Amino acid sequence: MRLHRNLVFAVIDGLHLIFNEGEYADKVVQKLLKRDSRWGSRDRGFIAETTYDIVRWKRLYAEIAEIKEPFDRPKLFRMFSVWAVLRGIPIPDWNQFEPTPARRIKGRFDALSKERKFRESVPDWLDELGVASLGEKVWTKELAALNEQAEVILRVNTLKTTTPQLKQFLTGEGVATQTIPGYPHALKLVERGNVFVTQAFKDGLFEVQDASSQLVAPYLEVSPGMRVVDACAGAGGKSLHLAALMENKGQVIALDIYSGKLKELKRRARRNGAHNIETRVIDSSKVIKKLHGSADRVLIDAPCTGLGILRRNPDAKWKMEPGFLEKITRTQQELLADYSQMVKTGGKMVYATCSILPQENRQQVQEFLASERGSEFTLLRDQQIYAHKSGFDGFYMAELERK
Numbered sequence: 001m002r003l004h005r006n007l008v009f010a011v012i013d014g015l016h017l018i019f020n021e022g023e024y025a026d027k028v029v030q031k032l033l034k035r036d037s038r039w040g041s042r043d044r045g046f047i048a049e050t051t052y053d054i055v056r057w058k059r060l061y062a063e064i065a066e067i068k069e070p071f072d073r074p075k076l077f078r079m080f081s082v083w084a085v086l087r088g089i090p091i092p093d094w095n096q097f098e099p100t101p102a103r104r105i106k107g108r109f110d111a112l113s114k115e116r117k118f119r120e121s122v123p124d125w126l127d128e129l130g131v132a133s134l135g136e137k138v139w140t141k142e143l144a145a146l147n148e149q150a151e152v153i154l155r156v157n158t159l160k161t162t163t164p165q166l167k168q169f170l171t172g173e174g175v176a177t178q179t180i181p182g183y184p185h186a187l188k189l190v191e192r193g194n195v196f197v198t199q200a201f202k203d204g205l206f207e208v209q210d211a212s213s214q215l216v217a218p219y220l221e222v223s224p225g226m227r228v229v230d231a232c233a234g235a236g237g238k239s240l241h242l243a244a245l246m247e248n249k250g251q252v253i254a255l256d257i258y259s260g261k262l263k264e265l266k267r268r269a270r271r272n273g274a275h276n277i278e279t280r281v282i283d284s285s286k287v288i289k290k291l292h293g294s295a296d297r298v299l300i301d302a303p304c305t306g307l308g309i310l311r312r313n314p315d316a317k318w319k320m321e322p323g324f325l326e327k328i329t330r331t332q333q334e335l336l337a338d339y340s341q342m343v344k345t346g347g348k349m350v351y352a353t354c355s356i357l358p359q360e361n362r363q364q365v366q367e368f369l370a371s372e373r374g375s376e377f378t379l380l381r382d383q384q385i386y387a388h389k390s391g392f393d394g395f396y397m398a399e400l401e402r403k
Helices: 005-019 025-033 041-056 058-065 073-086 102-112 124-134 136-146 163-172 213-219 237-245 259-272 324-342 362-369
Strands: 153-156 177-180 183-189 206-208 227-230 251-256 277-281 295-301 343-353 377-385 395-402
Touching: 005 025, 005 041, 005 073, 025 041, 041 058, 041 073, 058 073, 058 102, 073 102, 124 136, 153 163, 163 177, 163 183, 183 213, 206 237, 213 237, 213 295, 213 343, 213 377, 213 395, 227 237, 237 251, 237 259, 237 277, 237 295, 251 259, 259 277, 295 324, 324 343, 324 362, 343 362, 343 377, 362 377, 362 395
Parallel strands: 227 251, 227 295, 251 277, 295 343
Antiparallel strands: 153 183, 153 206, 177 183, 343 395, 377 395
């Protein structure tokens, strides 16, 4: 493989924005890919995957390169050299690259790989938290799984098509997919590619959604005609899934504190042909109070540490601060207390996170059930999904019923 100057420079620019300017990796990559319209799919794939790779292994590569933050451009090029050497890619004779001792890099890699915090490239505090929360054995396996590149999974929009039909449509567009046993509306890409340029996507036949995330909406056990509230809807991936499961009948009320995210949901709903979604911005406590005791189902897809989705958001482990867990668990408890009041008697609520930590998951549900508000609810079932067992994102779901 030969490295091209404009592609390498794009990666270096991206790493600067992520590491030094605090920008989010996914947004940075989106910006980079728009830089040159002449880049083909292979060029774009190189930029995206190399940027994510170096972000994912930041600590390991920095230790091998013997550099410390802040990372100026010469340091970023040293980090890039480590990435290239470990992949057997020849370093070009450019003045940006210092002479690279390949044998030394490989030797440092072998030595550092004996210690988990370097091998899996995580901050000390996060490694300690993982061990304390999950135990040495589970944490070691889970962390290794969370460092693997996430596969691209599609969710079939059943309002417009079926799984076999979509598979056929995509094959016709040169996109090979596989079904996933146990996930009836999921298709996995055989090779990574930009599915957003396909006609099938433009026609609203699918959304990109991880297989674990696709389990959340069915957990609510919705049926056509119900009133369902998605209380932390964001850009609405699960709202769209709920609308499909309800066959466009009944009402999905999508709530969020960010109007911009709900605007994106409206755009996606139009493409999906989902007509039963109504968006409401939570701009005061009145929005929730008006819905008290009125919903057949409530989904609280709570904000969380996001540790279950590190495969697709590797920069989260560098942006997170040690005190964040305590802050977010307080928020989760407040949301459970407030939003649970929207469930009517006999109705059901699902609390979900994309986390693997019991402090955000089962412990939160137990704490809620022990509270005054929670005493009105019964836990019907819950499920913790680990990446090392499922092969997909880490997730948690609990279904509760109001007495």
